Amino acid sequence: MKTSIKKTGVLLFLFYSLLSTAQPKDGVILGTIKGKIVDKNLNQPIPYATVVLTDVSEKIISGGISTENGDFLIADIPKGSYTLKIQFMGYTSYSRTIDISKTNKDIDIGIVTLDEEAESLDDVTIVAERTTIEQKIDRKVINVGKDLTTTGGTAAEIMNNIPSVNVDQDGNIALRGNQNVRILIDGKPTNISAAQLLKQIPSTSIKKVELITNPSAKYNPEGMSGIINIVLHKNSNMGFNGNLNLGVNFDKNARFNNSIDLNYRTGKVNIYGNYGTNITKNLNGGFVFREDDNSRQNFRFLDNNKSHLIKIGIDYYINERNTFSVYTNQNLFDGVTRGFTDVLFLNNDQDDLIQNLISDSDNLGGTYNLDYKHNFIKEGHNIELEVDFNDFESDSDDDFSFTGGNGTATAYNDLIGNNRTNTTINLDYVNPLSEKAKLELGYELRLRRTDNDYASTLFPNSNFTYDRDIHSIYATYGKNLEKWSYQIGTRVENYQVDATFIEKRSSQDDIIRKFEDDIFTIYPSAYISYTPGEKNSYQLSYSRRVDRPGLNQVNPIREWSVPRITSRGNQNLEPQFTNSIEANYTRKLQNGSITSGVFYRIINNEINQTLITDPIVPDGQILTFDNFDNNSAYGIEISGNYKATKWWSLNASFDLYGQTQKGIVNNISREVDAVIYNFRINNSLKATKNLTFQVFGFYRGPQDGVQFESKPFYFVNTGARYNFLDGKGTFSINYNDLFNTMRFRFESDVPFRQNGRFQGETQTVYLGLSYRFGSGKNKKLSRKRRDNNEKSGGGIL
Known part of the structure; x- marks a missing residue:
C-alpha cells in the first residue's frame, strides 16, 4: 500500500x-x-x-x-x-x-x-500539573491533571472533585443533582453499571472528563441531565513508550490500584494497550431506625473485590484519506461480600433477628469496536462507519442465614444470572459546506438483548427477558457569522420494546407478564453563541431528551434484600421526557477564567425511587421505581480557576439546583420544593519547582424529596506530590476525608417515620507513584465519542 x-x-x-x-x-x-x-x-x-x-x-x-x-x-x-x-x-x-x-x-x-496540533500533544506522556476546564459549544471538558489523579485510587474519587458531578456512598453518579445521566467510556456504551465501573477504573487511567449537559440532535437523547464521557489515556507517540502507575489506599483495609499504558508506533501502524487493576477491601455499614415500632436495623458488610480492565487497539493509517482502527475493552470483575443485618426491636428483644450474607459474584464484560473513516479532499469533509458490540455476563451466588427471630426465618440460597448484549452501528457524514457552515447527517441502530434468570431455594424461580431496538436518523446544520454562531438539529427515533417476566410455580400455572411498546419520537436541538472578543463568550441552547427505564429499574427480579427492605424493579415503568434550556457565560481573566450558567428543565412523567409497603412480608418495605407527575427543575452553576501568585492557584465551583417534585407515595399525594447546593474548592500550593501541596474541600447542602430528606455533609482532603527525573516520575501522598465527616444521613416519613446513616472507608491515606518512559512525536488518530450507553438504574436509597 x-x-x-x-x-x-x-x-x-x-x-x-x-x-x-x-x-x-x-x-x-x-x-x-x-x-x-x-x-x-x-x-x-x-x-x-x-x-x-x-x-x-x-x-x-x-x-x-x-x-x-x-x-x-x-x-x-x-x-x-x-x-x-x-x-x-x-x-x-x-x-x-x-x-x-x-x-x-x-x-x-x-x-x-x-x-503539531495542541490536542495531539496532550497525551499520556505528559500529564499537566493542574486540572483545566474548557467550555465548548456543546460540552464542558475537564482535562484531568496530577492534582486530581493523586486524590485517590479510582474514578469515583475524581468525580466528586468535578463541578456539577456528585457520587453518593454507593457509587451512584449524579449530574446537576440528578442520577438520570449517561456514562460513557471513550465515548462508548458499557453494560456494566456506573457504580461498579467507577470503582474499577484507576484514577491514573483517566485523561479527561466531558460533561455534555445539553447534547445536540447528533447524540443519543437518553439521559435527562446529560452525558458524562470518561476518556481514558491512549498513547500514540512514535516509537515505543508508555506510562506506569502504582497506588495504594490505607484505612482499616488496604486497596491497591495499578495501571500501565504501552504504545508502539511505526510507519502507518499504531498499536496501543492499557491494563488497570484494582484489588480492594472495603468495610461499609450504617443503620435505619423506625419510630413506629421502635426498631433499628444495623448493617455491616466487607467487600473483597478484584477487577481487571484491559484495552488493546490498532490504528492503521492506510493513507491520508483513509483510516481503519479496531480495539477491544475487556473488563473482569469478581467479588465476595460478607456481612450481616442486625434487626433490633427495642421494645421486645425476643424478636431480634440477625441476617448473615455471603455473596459471591463473577462478572465479565467486553467491547469490540471497528471503525473506518474516509476523508474527502476538502478539509473536514468525511464519512465514517463504526460498529460496536458489547456483551456482559454476570453470575452471583448469595447465601442467607438467620439467627433469632423466634425461629421464623428460613435460610435460603439465591442464584442470579444475567446476560446482556448491545450492538450499535453508526454511519456519520460531515460536510463543511464552506469555511463557516457545516452539515452533519447520520444513522444509528441500537439492538439490546437481555436475559435474566433467578433461582431460589425459598422463593419462586423466575426469568426476565428484555429486548429493545432503536432506529435513529439525525441532521444538524451549523454556521459561523463573525462573532455569532448557531447550530440547529433534529433527531428522529423509533423505539421498540418486548419484555416478558415468567414466575415459575410448581403446583400451579406459571405467572406470565408481557410488556410491549412502540414509540416514534422527534428530538430537536438548537445552539447559539456570541463571542464579542477574546475575553467573553455567551451561549444559549435547547434540547429535548428522554430517560428510558434502565434494566434494573424494570427488572422485577429481586436485586438485593435485607430482612425488612427488598429492592426490585417496576416492569410497568414508562419513559420520562425532558425539555431543557440553558445559558452559559465564560470570562477569561489575566490569570484565570470564570464560567457561569443557568438552566431550566420541564420533566414529564418523572422516574424516581420510592419506598412502598411489602404486601407479603409483614412490616416490610420494597424499594423500587415509579413514575411521578410532571415536574420542573432549575439550576445555577459558577466555576473558575485563578492563579493568585506564582506559587498559589485555585479552582472553585458553586452549583445550586431547585426542583418541584409531585407524586403519589404509598397512596399519599405529596409535593415538595427541593433546593440542593454544593461547593468545592481546590487549592494548589507550589513550594518548589518539583514539590506541590494541595487542599480540597467539599460541602453538600441538605436535599429534600417527596420521600427522603438527605442531611448535609462535608469533607476535606489534603496531600502533596513530588516530581523527579526531570518530570518523568511523580510521587504523591494524600490524606482523604481529614475529619472523617463523609457520611450519608437521611430522614423519611413515608411509608414510615425513619432515619438512617451509611458510611464506608473514606478516611484513607493514598500513596502513588507514576513513571513515564519512551519518547517520540505524536500523531494521534481522532476517534468519535459515542453516547449510547445503557444505564442500570439500581442502587440503595
Whole structure:
C-alpha cells in the first residue's frame, strides 16, 4: 500500500510538471504554485500531505499531495484569486491567499512548516500539573491533571472533585443533582453499571472528563441531565513508550490500584494497550431506625473485590484519506461480600433477628469496536462507519442465614444470572459546506438483548427477558457569522420494546407478564453563541431528551434484600421526557477564567425511587421505581480557576439546583420544593519547582424529596506530590476525608417515620507513584465519542 501511495504521489508530481511545461492557449494565463512541506520541530519533510486550491466561492479548483521529499506542485491555474490549504493528520492546517496574474503566474512559496496540533500533544506522556476546564459549544471538558489523579485510587474519587458531578456512598453518579445521566467510556456504551465501573477504573487511567449537559440532535437523547464521557489515556507517540502507575489506599483495609499504558508506533501502524487493576477491601455499614415500632436495623458488610480492565487497539493509517482502527475493552470483575443485618426491636428483644450474607459474584464484560473513516479532499469533509458490540455476563451466588427471630426465618440460597448484549452501528457524514457552515447527517441502530434468570431455594424461580431496538436518523446544520454562531438539529427515533417476566410455580400455572411498546419520537436541538472578543463568550441552547427505564429499574427480579427492605424493579415503568434550556457565560481573566450558567428543565412523567409497603412480608418495605407527575427543575452553576501568585492557584465551583417534585407515595399525594447546593474548592500550593501541596474541600447542602430528606455533609482532603527525573516520575501522598465527616444521613416519613446513616472507608491515606518512559512525536488518530450507553438504574436509597 505504501508503494502505491508513493507511485500516486510521483505520478501526480510528474503529471503536474508536464502540465506546467505545456504551451497555453493564446490569451489564457496559466500559473503554477510549488513549495516544500516540512515538520516545524524535526525539520524533516512531510510526505503525502494534502494540498488544495479553492476559489473565492470555496470551490475546489485543483490539488494534490506532497511527494516523499515533501515537494508539491500545482499547475495549469487560471488567472484569479485563490486560497491554498495544506493539511496533514496530527498537524495544524496552513492556508494563505495567492493571486495569479500576468506578472505573477509562477509562484514558489518556499518551505511551509507545519506544527503539531495542541490536542495531539496532550497525551499520556505528559500529564499537566493542574486540572483545566474548557467550555465548548456543546460540552464542558475537564482535562484531568496530577492534582486530581493523586486524590485517590479510582474514578469515583475524581468525580466528586468535578463541578456539577456528585457520587453518593454507593457509587451512584449524579449530574446537576440528578442520577438520570449517561456514562460513557471513550465515548462508548458499557453494560456494566456506573457504580461498579467507577470503582474499577484507576484514577491514573483517566485523561479527561466531558460533561455534555445539553447534547445536540447528533447524540443519543437518553439521559435527562446529560452525558458524562470518561476518556481514558491512549498513547500514540512514535516509537515505543508508555506510562506506569502504582497506588495504594490505607484505612482499616488496604486497596491497591495499578495501571500501565504501552504504545508502539511505526510507519502507518499504531498499536496501543492499557491494563488497570484494582484489588480492594472495603468495610461499609450504617443503620435505619423506625419510630413506629421502635426498631433499628444495623448493617455491616466487607467487600473483597478484584477487577481487571484491559484495552488493546490498532490504528492503521492506510493513507491520508483513509483510516481503519479496531480495539477491544475487556473488563473482569469478581467479588465476595460478607456481612450481616442486625434487626433490633427495642421494645421486645425476643424478636431480634440477625441476617448473615455471603455473596459471591463473577462478572465479565467486553467491547469490540471497528471503525473506518474516509476523508474527502476538502478539509473536514468525511464519512465514517463504526460498529460496536458489547456483551456482559454476570453470575452471583448469595447465601442467607438467620439467627433469632423466634425461629421464623428460613435460610435460603439465591442464584442470579444475567446476560446482556448491545450492538450499535453508526454511519456519520460531515460536510463543511464552506469555511463557516457545516452539515452533519447520520444513522444509528441500537439492538439490546437481555436475559435474566433467578433461582431460589425459598422463593419462586423466575426469568426476565428484555429486548429493545432503536432506529435513529439525525441532521444538524451549523454556521459561523463573525462573532455569532448557531447550530440547529433534529433527531428522529423509533423505539421498540418486548419484555416478558415468567414466575415459575410448581403446583400451579406459571405467572406470565408481557410488556410491549412502540414509540416514534422527534428530538430537536438548537445552539447559539456570541463571542464579542477574546475575553467573553455567551451561549444559549435547547434540547429535548428522554430517560428510558434502565434494566434494573424494570427488572422485577429481586436485586438485593435485607430482612425488612427488598429492592426490585417496576416492569410497568414508562419513559420520562425532558425539555431543557440553558445559558452559559465564560470570562477569561489575566490569570484565570470564570464560567457561569443557568438552566431550566420541564420533566414529564418523572422516574424516581420510592419506598412502598411489602404486601407479603409483614412490616416490610420494597424499594423500587415509579413514575411521578410532571415536574420542573432549575439550576445555577459558577466555576473558575485563578492563579493568585506564582506559587498559589485555585479552582472553585458553586452549583445550586431547585426542583418541584409531585407524586403519589404509598397512596399519599405529596409535593415538595427541593433546593440542593454544593461547593468545592481546590487549592494548589507550589513550594518548589518539583514539590506541590494541595487542599480540597467539599460541602453538600441538605436535599429534600417527596420521600427522603438527605442531611448535609462535608469533607476535606489534603496531600502533596513530588516530581523527579526531570518530570518523568511523580510521587504523591494524600490524606482523604481529614475529619472523617463523609457520611450519608437521611430522614423519611413515608411509608414510615425513619432515619438512617451509611458510611464506608473514606478516611484513607493514598500513596502513588507514576513513571513515564519512551519518547517520540505524536500523531494521534481522532476517534468519535459515542453516547449510547445503557444505564442500570439500581442502587440503595
